[in-house]
Amino acid sequence: MSNDQFFTATALHSWKQVVGRYSDGIAPRTDEELQKRVAPGKNRLYYLLGHLTAVHDRLFPLLGIGERLRPDLDAAFISNPDGTLPDPLSGAELKALWNEINTKLTAALERLTPQQWLEKHTAVSDEDFAKDPTRNRLAVVLSRTNHLSYHTGQAVLAK
Amino acid sequence: MSNDQFFTATALHSWKQVVGRYSDGIAPRTDEELQKRVAPGKNRLYYLLGHLTAVHDRLFPLLGIGERLRPDLDAAFISNPDGTLPDPLSGAELKALWNEINTKLTAALERLTPQQWLEKHTAVSDEDFAKDPTRNRLAVVLSRTNHLSYHTGQAVLAK
Numbered sequence: 284m285s286n287d288q289f290f291t292a293t294a295l296h297s298w299k300q301v302v303g304r305y306s307d308g309i310a311p312r313t314d315e316e317l318q319k320r321v322a323p324g325k326n327r328l329y330y331l332l333g334h335l336t337a338v339h340d341r342l343f344p345l346l347g348i349g350e351r352l353r354p355d356l357d358a359a360f361i362s363n364p365d366g367t368l369p370d371p372l373s374g375a376e377l378k379a380l381w382n383e384i385n386t387k388l389t390a391a392l393e394r395l396t397p398q399q400w401l402e403k404h405t406a407v408s409d410e411d412f413a414k415d416p417t418r419n420r421l422a423v424v425l426s427r428t429n430h431l432s433y434h435t436g437q438a439v440l441a442k
Numbered sequence: 443m444s445n446d447q448f449f450t451a452t453a454l455h456s457w458k459q460v461v462g463r464y465s466d467g468i469a470p471r472t473d474e475e476l477q478k479r480v481a482p483g484k485n486r487l488y489y490l491l492g493h494l495t496a497v498h499d500r501l502f503p504l505l506g507i508g509e510r511l512r513p514d515l516d517a518a519f520i521s522n523p524d525g526t527l528p529d530p531l532s533g534a535e536l537k538a539l540w541n542e543i544n545t546k547l548t549a550a551l552e553r554l555t556p557q558q559w560l561e562k563h564t565a566v567s568d569e570d571f572a573k574d575p576t577r578n579r580l581a582v583v584l585s586r587t588n589h590l591s592y593h594t595g596q597a598v599l600a601k
Contacts, residue, residue, distance in 0.1 A: 290580065291449075301588055323481075421449065422455065434595055436592035437599065440480065440481045
């Protein structure tokens with residue numbers, strides 16, 4: 284492997300590890316348990332799962348690697364806070380969707396060449412990218428990996 | 443810049459962003475506020491800050507980039523859970539130490555060449571590294587960046 288390939292393999296390994304850790308924590312939770320809150324008055328596990336699912340679904344167009352599976356979920360899980368809209372899916376359906384989206388995402392990321400990891404993501408203009416070339420696909424994936432870790436830290440607090 | 447340099451610059455940018463976000467959240471907290479818990483019965487903000495400070499201090503020897511500043515803090519913040527030992531420092535002292543350690547760490551990371559980012563960290567044997575060359579310095583930094591995000595997600599819950 285070249286240096287380039289080691290860099291992308293290491294970043295991808297971190298992504299898979301963090302997705303795997305959260306998925307393992309969520310897998311055994313029943314629909315009832317997903318209704319628990321991470322702390323009094325804070326988000327339900329169900330809402331966090333929906334939020335993370337919608338945010339990861341948005342990575343397909345943001346990284347230019349495919350079409351979204353469920354753009355309709357943004358209203359319940361991104362545009363509005365927990366409890367605003369009726370829950371659009373059961374907990375079991377949401378868990379299945381989370382797994383489906385991440386399996387497809389990871390497969391698409393594995394197909395990227397090192398050069399493609401360094402290309403700009405679709406939400407930055409050519410002009411802005413010329414000024415700051417770290418606004419690339421890798422930056423987005425590192426950012427979303429950390430976003431997932433942030434909410435994983437919250438999810439483990441639910442009692 | 444070469445591809446190698448873009449990869450390391452992007453990873454370093456993510457590290458700085460996550461350290462900056464947590465530091466900004468902690469900076470205005472008084473010693474009294476640092477005694478708040480992230481959720482009922484869970485860690486105090488003070489303990490989390492000490493834990494993160496000690497874990498980041500350990501990066502100097504783990505990455506082979508310097509000596510630890512305060513190995514004596516492991517007992518209070520890594521080997522034992524919150525509330526086991528007396529608090530070794532005031533909140534203000536701990537915040538100053540957090541900033542000092544991260545300033546030195548970031549400066550040391552900025553001096554690493556791309557090749558050095560891909561070298562093994564000091565806790566993996568030559569043999570194991572030959573089997574899995576993603577056990578490099580970059581993997582450690584990505585892992586600690588996510589560890590910090592994990593606890594940042596908890597810290598924002600404290601009321």
